[in-house]
Amino acid sequence: MRRPLILALVALAIETTPCSAQLVVQGVRDLDFGTVIQGVAATVIANDPTRSGQFYFKTPALGTRIRIQFTLPTQLNGPTGATMPITFGASDAMAKGTAPASVPVAFNPNTTATFTMTSSVDANVWLGGRVTPAAAQRVGSYSNTVVMTVTIF
Amino acid sequence: MRLFTRVSVAVLAGLSLAGSAAAQTSGTINAKALVRQPITITNGQDLDFGIVIQGTAKSISETAAAAGRFDATGTASANVNVNFTLPANLTSGVNNLPIGTWTGCYNQSAALNTSGCTTIASMAGTTATAFGNVAGAGRLWVFVGATVTPAAAQAVGTYTNTVTLTLTYF
Numbered sequence: 506m507r508r509p510l511i512l513a514l515v516a517l518a519i520e521t522t523p524c525s526a527q528l529v530v531q532g533v534r535d536l537d538f539g540t541v542i543q544g545v546a547a548t549v550i551a552n553d554p555t556r557s558g559q560f561y562f563k564t565p566a567l568g569t570r571i572r573i574q575f576t577l578p579t580q581l582n583g584p585t586g587a588t589m590p591i592t593f594g595a596s597d598a599m600a601k602g603t604a605p606a607s608v609p610v611a612f613n614p615n616t617t618a619t620f621t622m623t624s625s626v627d628a629n630v631w632l633g634g635r636v637t638p639a640a641a642q643r644v645g646s647y648s649n650t651v652v653m654t655v656t657i658f
Numbered sequence: 659m660r661l662f663t664r665v666s667v668a669v670l671a672g673l674s675l676a677g678s679a680a681a682q683t684s685g686t687i688n689a690k691a692l693v694r695q696p697i698t699i700t701n702g703q704d705l706d707f708g709i710v711i712q713g714t715a716k717s718i719s720e721t722a723a724a725a726g727r728f729d730a731t732g733t734a735s736a737n738v739n740v741n742f743t744l745p746a747n748l749t750s751g752v753n754n755l756p757i758g759t760w761t762g763c764y765n766q767s768a769a770l771n772t773s774g775c776t777t778i779a780s781m782a783g784t785t786a787t788a789f790g791n792v793a794g795a796g797r798l799w800v801f802v803g804a805t806v807t808p809a810a811a812q813a814v815g816t817y818t819n820t821v822t823l824t825l826t827y828f
Contacts, residue, residue: 529683535688537689540694540828558687583693658681
């Protein structure tokens, strides 16, 4: 009666170990609008080399099909409860595999995007956006969180 | 045998949950911005050499009453870089009057170049400073001086040119 139980537990350990290393998603760089002037909208494009946000993800194998979905804020939070609108355009996200032959692909961060990993198992995703400070926007530092979720399907 | 069956079902359920969690992963970054007031710069006073005699150089110090003055507003205490675009000549039609040896200072608390004015070490380079906080308002006054060097046969007339101050938040 005890032998089957032991075998089953061993099988669980072997099977779960590779799962934890199959998919990695990391935030690399903040989306940084820098200094923004009251009343003047500011845009960061996805391929801005220093200000665009950046994520990195790694999948288990070539041919993996994934979904990329962002959780995007609608406002940045500032001093003493002040908020500032932030929006993301239809081409504000860009993905590119790490292989030399990979080509960048622009996509809409407001909707779920699907990809198949054909040339590399890992890729970077860059994110741009636009903030629209009011003329009387309270001065100070504003920020909010952007989440990128990758799902294998 | 009944016990074996129950244990196996539990283990399979655990595998399924673990596999599902590993197939979806998230990463996080911040979106951030630093809001500042617009910078305004107005001409507080022209740099005025007055009457200049042919063949005689004339200097106006940045601390002189005739020094040029820029009046700037922005976000209180915010850092700014100071840069100038300086002419090499004053002009009167086709005639040039050389101008150089530029000097400058800035004051963060008052429109004074007689006291509290910090010397600008390099008028050709970038000077890092900050707006002062004057009763909650960001203020900066910048003064400039220079030397004109008329030739002995300098054509008489009125000579002018533009001095540009650029302030950039950093």
